[in-house]
Amino acid sequence: MKFGAVRRLLAMSLLLIPLAGVQAGEVENLRLWAAPDHARLVFDLASPTQAQVFPLENPRRLVIDLDDSRMGADLEGLDLTGSAISRIRSGVREGSDLRVVLDLEREVAPRHFVLAPNDQYGHRLVVDLEYPGASAVEDPIDPIEAMIREQEIAAKRAQAQADLGGAAAAPEPETAVQRAQPHPKRDIIIAVDAGHGGEDPGASGPSGTNEKDVVLQIAKRLQQQVDAAKGFRAVMIRDSDYYVGLRQRTQIAREQKADFFVSIHADAFNSPRPSGSSVYALSQRGATSETAQWLAETENQADLIGGVDGNLSLKDKDEVLRGVLLDLTMTATLNDSLSIGGQVLDRLGRINRLHKPRVEQAGFVVLKSPDIPSLLVETGFISNPGEERRLRDPGHQEKMARAIFAGLEEHFRINPPPASLLAWQRDNRRSTAGNEYRIRPGDTLSEIATRHNVPVRRLKQANEINGDVIRVGQVLRIPRS
Numbered sequence: 001m002k003f004g005a006v007r008r009l010l011a012m013s014l015l016l017i018p019l020a021g022v023q024a025g026e027v028e029n030l031r032l033w034a035a036p037d038h039a040r041l042v043f044d045l046a047s048p049t050q051a052q053v054f055p056l057e058n059p060r061r062l063v064i065d066l067d068d069s070r071m072g073a074d075l076e077g078l079d080l081t082g083s084a085i086s087r088i089r090s091g092v093r094e095g096s097d098l099r100v101v102l103d104l105e106r107e108v109a110p111r112h113f114v115l116a117p118n119d120q121y122g123h124r125l126v127v128d129l130e131y132p133g134a135s136a137v138e139d140p141i142d143p144i145e146a147m148i149r150e151q152e153i154a155a156k157r158a159q160a161q162a163d164l165g166g167a168a169a170a171p172e173p174e175t176a177v178q179r180a181q182p183h184p185k186r187d188i189i190i191a192v193d194a195g196h197g198g199e200d201p202g203a204s205g206p207s208g209t210n211e212k213d214v215v216l217q218i219a220k221r222l223q224q225q226v227d228a229a230k231g232f233r234a235v236m237i238r239d240s241d242y243y244v245g246l247r248q249r250t251q252i253a254r255e256q257k258a259d260f261f262v263s264i265h266a267d268a269f270n271s272p273r274p275s276g277s278s279v280y281a282l283s284q285r286g287a288t289s290e291t292a293q294w295l296a297e298t299e300n301q302a303d304l305i306g307g308v309d310g311n312l313s314l315k316d317k318d319e320v321l322r323g324v325l326l327d328l329t330m331t332a333t334l335n336d337s338l339s340i341g342g343q344v345l346d347r348l349g350r351i352n353r354l355h356k357p358r359v360e361q362a363g364f365v366v367l368k369s370p371d372i373p374s375l376l377v378e379t380g381f382i383s384n385p386g387e388e389r390r391l392r393d394p395g396h397q398e399k400m401a402r403a404i405f406a407g408l409e410e411h412f413r414i415n416p417p418p419a420s421l422l423a424w425q426r427d428n429r430r431s432t433a434g435n436e437y438r439i440r441p442g443d444t445l446s447e448i449a450t451r452h453n454v455p456v457r458r459l460k461q462a463n464e465i466n467g468d469v470i471r472v473g474q475v476l477r478i479p480r481s
Contacts, residue, residue, distance in 0.1 A: 025049045025069040027098065033198040033242035034082035037134040040243065041102075042199055043125040051125050053112045062102040062110055064127060069098040082240070084108055084129055107132060121199070136244070137235055141256045145186045148419050149257035153371050155466040176445035176456050178468035185421040187233035188412050190226045191253035193263040193366065194219035198243030200302050203268030205388035212241065214391045215264040218379060221401035222264070229409060231421035246302060250369040259417055260340065260408060261374035263366050266382040266391055267295065267355070275387050276355030277348040278378040281337040282368060283361030295378070296362035336373035344375060344407030351399045352380060377404060419471065427475040435478045439470050452478045
């Protein structure tokens with residue numbers, strides 16, 4: 001009997017040993033990224049767990065329940081600046097579960113998802129707080145400028161369709177009697193995209209410099225250059241340390257009616273030897289070099305780190321992909337991208353070694369906007385110790401920004417959009433002699449055509465005019481009879 005009791009006691013103790021070692025899942029760290037239109041709260045988890053997220057009213061709160069978990073992070077040290085969260089607290093729920101409560105200062109539309117470990121992070125629970133009605137851009141484009149830009153895009157698309165022999169619009173009457181309107185003199189909108197951000201640091205240098213930080217500094221300096229130039233205006237895709245999905249970046253640029261999209265990055269390789277700047281445009285078929293292909297694959301994986309992969313809802317995904325495949329303006333847009341890229345590459349070559357002497361092409365998701373010429377600029381190799389030091393240097397960052405804008409400005413001064421201030425300035429420098437005519441207040445296309453003895457249709461074709469809208473100060477080419 002005594003021996004049997006000992007055996008039972010030993011068996012019970014053996015059963016208790018593994019149970020004593022079992023611990024609840026732990027929230028090891030919390031990270032918060034605040035953007036103009038949303039905030040992202042990331043829970044770094046020691047192991048995967050299930051979560052329930054739901055709002056409460058009066059007062060406004062968001063509750064996050066994690067099964068069989070405990071809080072191991074410092075909530076007091078979490079910086080809530082710029083977010084809708086005024087306070088965050090936690091407590092035990094039903095013995096072993098964790099409840100986290102966010103006190104909110106505004107209405108939010110929450111969504112949450114879990115992410116498996118990757119090269120940079122372990123298990124994560126991501127809670128996005130989207131702000132209904134808020135813009136992703138702090139200073140969005142003026143509605144009137146947006147309308148003018150929309151008209152230009154529609155006209156360009158119609159012209160491309162006609163050029164490609166597509167279904168043409170119904171023939172317009174020979175008389176065009178709409179009076180000349182005041183010239184809009186609108187700004188040329190440059191969308192400036194600092195790559196990566198938030199929980200996606202991008203590449204890292206030998207000394208620990210994160211790509212997301214240096215490219216944001218260069219992007220901000222580029223914004224200053226653009227805004228300081230009369231007739232130009234910058235729209236920042238992100239202006240702080242938060243993540244924006246790759247397709248959302250192009251969607252923001254399109255919503256802001258950007259004339260050009262430039263994405264700033266810092267290259268990396270598995271060797272410290274490569275160096276130099278590169279410029280990339282979209283390739284619809286393949287990459288122009290193995291480096292371009294490898295880089296595109298690397299950059300396109302950023303959504304997996306940031307939490308926007310193919311399994312998640314992305315409202316603009318179908319629209320953008322459909323646009324890339326079907327929009328007839330893509331060829332003209334790509335030609336503009338390559339032209340501008342050549343100007344930018346030339347300017348970068350004056351201040352830094354070039355990794356490639358020509359504009360490379362690869363299938364970057366961030367460049368796939370059919371209406372907007374776009375480039376991806378690799379400012380240098382952050383994996384190279386010397387270039388890492390230069391990329392951290394404010395003086396070098398300023399030179400980079402100036403070189404990029406100099407290339408953009410040179411292109412747009414030669415090829416300004418029709419309704420822009422730069423187009424108005426160019427037209428006013430032209431002479432009205434010979435086969436050109438500057439539009440005056442009260443003019444109509446039919447009157448101008450009659451005065452120069454040419455059909456209205458030929459006059460419109462010679463000047464790529466769709467519709468009857470003409471602008472005071474606009475210079476028309478008069479075709480020969």
